[in-house]
Amino acid sequence: MTMNRPPPERLPLEEASTADLVREALDEAKELVRLEVAIAKDEVKKEMKQAKAAAIAFGVALAAALVMLSLLAVAIVLAAGGTVVAALIVAAAFLVVAGAGAAAGYAAVPKKPLDHTLSNVKRDVTQLKEHIA
Numbered sequence: 001m002t003m004n005r006p007p008p009e010r011l012p013l014e015e016a017s018t019a020d021l022v023r024e025a026l027d028e029a030k031e032l033v034r035l036e037v038a039i040a041k042d043e044v045k046k047e048m049k050q051a052k053a054a055a056i057a058f059g060v061a062l063a064a065a066l067v068m069l070s071l072l073a074v075a076i077v078l079a080a081g082g083t084v085v086a087a088l089i090v091a092a093a094f095l096v097v098a099g100a101g102a103a104a105g106y107a108a109v110p111k112k113p114l115d116h117t118l119s120n121v122k123r124d125v126t127q128l129k130e131h132i133a
Contacts, residue, residue: 040114051110057104060097061105064094064097
């Protein structure tokens with residue numbers, strides 16, 4: 001990420017008035033907020049891509065589970081006199097596919113949303129408290 005603005009010129013502390021120091025602190029706080037918002041936007045975009053991948057994997061898992069349930073129903077019907085073993089083997093294969101899709105979807109879900117941004121904000125608040133104290 002590049003900064004668009006050059007840093008403001010600073011007066012030596014001995015020459016700066018209280019108003020100048022407050023203005024400088026506010027300008028720095030504004031810049032910090034702007035940068036944190038930009039970082040948060042980037043992080044949200046990244047996590048949305050992960051959520052999209054998770055949704056696709058869960059969709060595949062759902063489709064495979066529906067097919068497995070259909071084949072299980074056919075297997076039950078065939079239990080009365082058809083080739084039950086073949087139908088159960090195919091149903092078991094779809095169950096494995098559904099399980100793999102569900103596992104992939106679960107693994108793709110972000111575990112700590114906005115983790116980087118939250119840690120930056122906590123660090124900034126801590127630094128601000130220390131600076132003020």
